[in-house]
Amino acid sequence: MSTDTAARPVRRFESLLRARELGIAIVIVLVVAITAVRNSNFLDAQSVQQLLSGAALIALLSVGETMVIITRNVDLSVGSTVGLSAYVFGDLFKYQHISVVAGFAVGIVLGAVVGAVNGLVTTVLRVPSLVVTLAMLYVIRGVDGMIVNGHTIDPTAIPHAFTEVGYRTLFGVPWLAIIVIVVVAVAGYAMRSFRASRDLYAIGSNPEAAALAGIPAGRRVFTAFVISGTLAGLAGALFLALHAQVDNSGGIGYELAVVAAVVVGGVAIFGGSGTVVGAALGALLLNTINQALVASKVSSFWNMAVAGGLLLAAIAFDRWLSLRVARGLKSARGVHRDV
Amino acid sequence: MTSDMATRARHSPGDEGTDTAGRRARWRSAARWEVGLVVVLIGVLVFGAGESSTFVDPTTFFYLGINIGYIAIMALPMTLIVMTGEIDLSVASMLGLSGSVLGVLWHHGWSFVPAVVVALLVGALGGALNGILVAKAGLPSIAVTIGTLTLFRGLAEILLGSLTVPAAGDRQFPAALTNIGVAPIPGTQLSYTTVIFLVLAVVCGVVLHATPLGRAMHAVGLQPEAAQFSGIRVRRIKFWLYVVSGVVCAFAGMLLTLQNSSVSYSAGTGLELNVVAIVLFGGVSIFGGRGTVVGVVLSVAIFGALQMALTQLNVQPEIQNIITGALLLISVVVPNGGEAIGRLRERIKRK
Numbered sequence: 001m002s003t004d005t006a007a008r009p010v011r012r013f014e015s016l017l018r019a020r021e022l023g024i025a026i027v028i029v030l031v032v033a034i035t036a037v038r039n040s041n042f043l044d045a046q047s048v049q050q051l052l053s054g055a056a057l058i059a060l061l062s063v064g065e066t067m068v069i070i071t072r073n074v075d076l077s078v079g080s081t082v083g084l085s086a087y088v089f090g091d092l093f094k095y096q097h098i099s100v101v102a103g104f105a106v107g108i109v110l111g112a113v114v115g116a117v118n119g120l121v122t123t124v125l126r127v128p129s130l131v132v133t134l135a136m137l138y139v140i141r142g143v144d145g146m147i148v149n150g151h152t153i154d155p156t157a158i159p160h161a162f163t164e165v166g167y168r169t170l171f172g173v174p175w176l177a178i179i180v181i182v183v184v185a186v187a188g189y190a191m192r193s194f195r196a197s198r199d200l201y202a203i204g205s206n207p208e209a210a211a212l213a214g215i216p217a218g219r220r221v222f223t224a225f226v227i228s229g230t231l232a233g234l235a236g237a238l239f240l241a242l243h244a245q246v247d248n249s250g251g252i253g254y255e256l257a258v259v260a261a262v263v264v265g266g267v268a269i270f271g272g273s274g275t276v277v278g279a280a281l282g283a284l285l286l287n288t289i290n291q292a293l294v295a296s297k298v299s300s301f302w303n304m305a306v307a308g309g310l311l312l313a314a315i316a317f318d319r320w321l322s323l324r325v326a327r328g329l330k331s332a333r334g335v336h337r338d339v
Numbered sequence: 340m341t342s343d344m345a346t347r348a349r350h351s352p353g354d355e356g357t358d359t360a361g362r363r364a365r366w367r368s369a370a371r372w373e374v375g376l377v378v379v380l381i382g383v384l385v386f387g388a389g390e391s392s393t394f395v396d397p398t399t400f401f402y403l404g405i406n407i408g409y410i411a412i413m414a415l416p417m418t419l420i421v422m423t424g425e426i427d428l429s430v431a432s433m434l435g436l437s438g439s440v441l442g443v444l445w446h447h448g449w450s451f452v453p454a455v456v457v458a459l460l461v462g463a464l465g466g467a468l469n470g471i472l473v474a475k476a477g478l479p480s481i482a483v484t485i486g487t488l489t490l491f492r493g494l495a496e497i498l499l500g501s502l503t504v505p506a507a508g509d510r511q512f513p514a515a516l517t518n519i520g521v522a523p524i525p526g527t528q529l530s531y532t533t534v535i536f537l538v539l540a541v542v543c544g545v546v547l548h549a550t551p552l553g554r555a556m557h558a559v560g561l562q563p564e565a566a567q568f569s570g571i572r573v574r575r576i577k578f579w580l581y582v583v584s585g586v587v588c589a590f591a592g593m594l595l596t597l598q599n600s601s602v603s604y605s606a607g608t609g610l611e612l613n614v615v616a617i618v619l620f621g622g623v624s625i626f627g628g629r630g631t632v633v634g635v636v637l638s639v640a641i642f643g644a645l646q647m648a649l650t651q652l653n654v655q656p657e658i659q660n661i662i663t664g665a666l667l668l669i670s671v672v673v674p675n676g677g678e679a680i681g682r683l684r685e686r687i688k689r690k
Contacts, residue, residue, distance in 0.1 A: 306493065312483065
């Protein structure tokens with residue numbers, strides 16, 4: 001196959017993906033604009049900062065989750081990992097008085113270990129990651145509960161310098177959001193440019209073909225799980241900075257919120273396509289809608305129903321889009337191709 | 340779940356088509372998994388009886404049914420759906436939604452039976468929504484049902500808000516029915532939920548393992564395209580399974596409401612993953628096509644008995660979480676471990 005016939009559908013597909021991110025961005029702007037008209041406080045610096053901080057953790061987790069889902073796997077253990085990392089971090093602050101940097105390191109290493117276990121079991125034993133990470137969700141939550149043992153880490157135990165990460169801003173942007181934006185930018189660049197990360201797409205699109213092409217699938221999938229775990233560890237540390245307190249319930253239910261954000265962000269649940277930027281925007285969109293409902297004085301009871309409806313709409317829209325692309329490719333090339 | 344589990348069971352007598360050797364292998368490995376579960380169950384019972392003086396007691400059995408009955412009921416339609424290679428993560432939200440529908444109608448002075456009928460209808464409609472999106476539109480069920488998980492719980496929240504029904508000034512639910520939460524079926528020590536679960540399990544087992552429809556479900560899970568070409572109505576089967584799941588989960592919602600004599604919108608939050616864990620531990624393959632209702636019933640018994648034993652021993656719920664996770668891990672590691680070791684050995688030999 002010559003390069004130019006191959007390039008055309010690829011470029012077209014990429015431009016569609018880009019359009020998807022643009023689409024989410026437009027919806028976010030629309031939601032913000034409509035809400036701002038109804039409630040002028042919505043665009044206050046403080047309100048915007050709240051919006052960004054609120055979305056930050058799920059957006060951060062969605063980066064790792066995207067990498068895992070692109071390989072046709074899923075990581076359901078992220079919520080428990082956030083809880084564990086946050087509590088262990090806080091516990092070390094309270095009783096060992098460790099430095100902030102050391103605390104971050106511990107949280108991140110914890111997350112990486114969890115990710116490595118997920119990755120090892122999934123790739124070495126070749127068992128479905130959904131089962132493995134579901135099991136890990138329970139195991140980690142249990143370990144967390146044993147460590148917590150009914151205690152709570154409250155704000156008095158946490159150094160001031162650390163909680164500032166949660167609310168201080170730089171040029172009006174919360175530190176929390178800056179950290180996440182940097183991670184998203186780096187991951188976004190890496191996912192476009194590095195060979196290893198393109199391999200993730202190949203593995204998810206067609207595992208057999210990827211294996212025949214000599215891609216070390218096991219190693220790549222393992223790495224994706226480690227990255228997801230690592231980011232969950234980091235998110236745990238940031239969770240503590242944001243809330244300044246944690247008990248045994250930190251991060252409960254995050255796993256499905258993250259998968260929801262990733263799906264809204266245009267990542268195919270069966271792997272092979274999607275971007276981390278899209279996923280992070282998906283997280284921002286879901287949080288923006290939550291906040292918009294609050295600002296519009298719609299009862300907060302509506303939050304979940306709207307989020308659920310939106311999620312279904314996003315999935316249906318994806319399907320429609322991919323059918324269109326498939327049809328477009330078919331008529332353009334005169335042959336059947338799977339998208 | 341491959342290898343050993345891949346050669347696992349079809350219990351149906353309609354197996355004549357396959358060669359005897361294959362069938363024997365299948366029976367053997369099927370037996371192995373369910374036998375393993377029986378051994379684990381006996382181990383749990385012996386452990387419970389040995390460690391806790393109150394474990395061997397009729398009331399233990401009653402409370403076991405109260406604790407796990409409504410979860411176990413949701414595991415049955417989940418088993419059938421996972422058999423066809425799909426999943427339904429909206430089960431616990433449907434339980435909460437139907438309870439909330441019942442609650443809000445009761446709060447507004449409806450009598451009990453019409454309220455139940457409406458709640459079950461809502462279950463059917465919710466299931467049909469899942470079914471349309473998964474079976475007709477062909478969308479991935481894991482994504483769709485995370486969406487409806489959020490949607491159903493959201494609707495429950497809109498209906499009840501912060502209200503707990505019966506609220507102050509409301510009538511109580513009919514005492515004859517809320518009795519299922521405090522008294523066993525007369526003359527036995529079985530809770531009503533236990534018996535309902537067992538009856539539904541028999542129905543599911545017969546359908547899955549002894550009818551053409553059950554054979555079709557296996558086929559859909561193993562090879563959807565081949566099933567389609569052999570004339571099985573793949574979409575229709577999936578659609579109706581989701582409807583059944585919606586109705587059964589709505590019914591579980593009624594039972595939980597009556598058992599607790601009250602309902603709030605958050606009833607059963609997060610139980611979907613427990614249900615999935617029970618089904619998978621019962622030996623049903625997440626990829627579909629393999630598994631038995633017997634395995635799922637044994638899995639329910641193991642989780643229920645373990646929970647009772649550990650609670651009586653005052654073991655922290657945290658450790659129960661760890662054990663749940665560990666059992667689930669073991670359920671995939673054991674059947675695949677041997678194969679993985681073989682692969683490693685081969686790799687070392689090649690080097």
